Amino acid sequence: MAKRKISIESIADLLKIHRNSVANKLNGESAFSIEQAMMIQETFFPDLEIKYLFGRDRR
Numbered sequence: 001m002a003k004r005k006i007s008i009e010s011i012a013d014l015l016k017i018h019r020n021s022v023a024n025k026l027n028g029e030s031a032f033s034i035e036q037a038m039m040i041q042e043t044f045f046p047d048l049e050i051k052y053l054f055g056r057d058r059r
Contacts, residue, residue, distance in 0.1 A: 001044075040053070
């Protein structure tokens with residue numbers, strides 16, 4: 001997000017939810033719905049796969 005200058009506020013505006021809700025989702029306290037994840041990917045990261053953006057790090 002930082003590399004592309006995408007703010008929590010811009011995601012909140014896209015999803016029509018409060019910025020704190022986006023922050024909670026990004027911090028893993030709650031989850032994005034598949035529809036929300038697809039909207040974020042299509043709008044801000046069309047060149048990246050959704051699995052890359054929202055997959056769990058399995059190290």
